[in-house]
Amino acid sequence: MGEIRIVGTAHVSQKSVEEVQSAIDEWQPDVVAIELDQGRYLGLKQQQKNPEIEDILEAKNFTQLLIQWILAYIQRRIGMDVGVEPGAEMKAAIAAAEERQVKIALIDRDIRMTLHRFWASMSIFEKLKMFYALIGSIAIADKTGDVIDIEELKKENVVEAAMEEFYRYSPRGAKALIGERDAYMSHNLIRLASTNERVLAVVGAGHRKGIEQFLKNPELLPPIDSLTSQMKTRPWGLIFGIIVTVVFALLLLAIVFSGVGTEILLEALVYWVLIHGVLTFIFTIIAGGHWISGLVGCVVSPLSSLHPLIAAGWFSAIAEAKIRKPKGSDIRKIMEAESITEMRKIPLFKVVLVAALANVGASIGTFAYFIFIFPILGIDPNVVLGQGFENMWTAITNLFSFS
Structure with a gap:
């Protein structure tokens, strides 16, 4: 040796x-x-x-x-x-x-x-x-x-x-x-x-x-x-996505069975689209993305937030790449940039930043929705959820009793 x-x-x-x-x-x-x-x-x-x-x-x-x-x-x-x-x-x-x-x-x-x-x-x-x-x-x-x-x-x-x-x-x-x-x-x-x-x-x-x-x-x-060896990543994103989807579905069912009316149900759906779409658009613009990329994220975000394997930022990044046309040589420019401001002007860095921040906007949208939806709709969550789940349980019980 x-x-x-x-x-x-x-x-x-x-x-x-x-x-x-x-x-x-x-x-x-x-x-x-x-x-x-x-x-x-x-x-x-x-x-x-x-x-x-x-x-x-x-x-x-x-x-x-x-x-x-x-x-x-x-x-x-x-x-x-x-x-x-x-x-x-x-x-x-x-x-x-x-x-x-x-x-x-x-x-x-x-x-x-x-x-x-x-x-x-x-x-x-x-x-x-x-x-x-x-x-x-x-x-x-x-x-x-x-x-x-x-x-x-x-x-x-x-x-x-x-x-x-x-x-x-x-x-x-x-x-x-x-x-x-x-x-x-x-x-x-x-x-x-x-x-x-x-x-x-x-x-x-x-x-x-x-x-x-x-x-x-x-x-x-x-x-x-x-x-x-490749490490098995913890499926927290998948778990979180499934939880969001289940909670959102239960919320809509509770509203339906609570008897507050279809108008409230439609408002809940509209606000889901608006909150996710607007925040994804805003964060895309903050990242320096093109308004078209923001619009793509805005449209996709309400759906991607319900799908644990799809992220709004991916679609915004693809749109941004089509517009900015980054090159492989951008990596060297990024590695030689002398300031964050200079890095943000490089097309590839902008595409990656758009992807990251668009996803942040969509995630914040999910938390914001569940926190503020009831005050926005002007209804008491205790009444809606309590009455909704009670009526839902009664309906399920009656269905099985009838069968």
Whole structure:
């Protein structure tokens, strides 16, 4: 078994760039193992093939794409503040290895698998907390003039505190984003060390301790297959959709059997359409979407809110894509944007944002409807529901008694 040496870096640190170059020169490893997957490696080398827009729309991973882009933006903003391009230390490792004709190994898990497992593993509460944290992080990243001491953040006690806080804040998300990748990269480093005398690993400072623990205790490593399999997502969306459909149907039946009249029933149906349609339209416009995309979401939203497998945002996104005509090259523009305002002008970002916010509008519409429908209709819910369900039960009892 060969020797493994780890360099813990910050992805926006000039000192990390210098440390990587020095480690390669001084230690002269047989292979340089880098915290990258094939996609991110090609991205750094600017050799990544632009994806087909149709594939992005068909995948419908709009929320995961937004998270990936926003995290990259926050990192890029910090890099601009300290004058270092994100991933510069990885580029330095690649360049130094190529110059010295040292083998390069990509040891990180595919980013798409990581994001899938990250999103699928988190509870609804964790996801809500994450969105709140991302919004706050964007606001901080957009501030100018703040001095950020990256080297202070790299200190072991600071890194450990940050990791502990992450695990407290979102234990499942942290496991997928940090713990599982520590294990995955450890597997690859052990494999490399079995055929090479000296392996230099260049990884983020947050991964160093976890990898070192796995290398000291390889028996603790989970099977590699368990780190690369698709996770079964919790069907909360399906369950919520079924509940909404059942509650809406029971509400209409209660109104019918309560005897308040068909006029109230029709008003309840009209308000279902109006509340969902208007909120979906408004949120589409907030996202910067075209009014036609908003209109499509407006029409589809009342129906999609009753169907657990269909989302209004998908239809708004398709309409937006037809209008904006995004290109695969938009992804690079998004990754190079220097502000959220600049990102919002890029067609592909606008399409994905429209999809996400249109769905938010439809979801708010569902909650708003059940909260405000009775005051809007001007009827007492206790009377309508009580009398309606009582009459419904009597009708069902009489039907079975007659049969």
